[in-house]
Amino acid sequence: MARKIIDEPSEDVVANARKDRAERRNPFARVALFIRQVIAELRKVVTPTRRELVSFTLVVLVFVIIMMAIVGALDWVFSLAVNVVFGSNEQ
Structure with a gap:
């Protein structure tokens, strides 16, 4: 079966990738993002x-x-x- 649609990333994906790349340049922003994600995951933990x-x-x-x-x-x-x-x- 032939593909009619070429797999290309959507504009949203490209925009998010550029945003992530811009955030990656700052190591403090990466650490802050990591800490926010850790805290969000810890809130999901059920004792x-x-x-x-x-x-x-x-x-x-x-x-x-x-x-x-x-x-x-x-x-x-x-x-x-x-x-x-x-x-x-x-x-």
């Missing part, structure tokens, strides 16, 4: 309730314990396999 915090903590702890068991079991199996293949130094 979990105590019940949610306990629930999330328990989920993480259970997951870590399960992963430790899996890794420990695999380590034990592989060590047995290595001892079978290469033999042990026990006499």
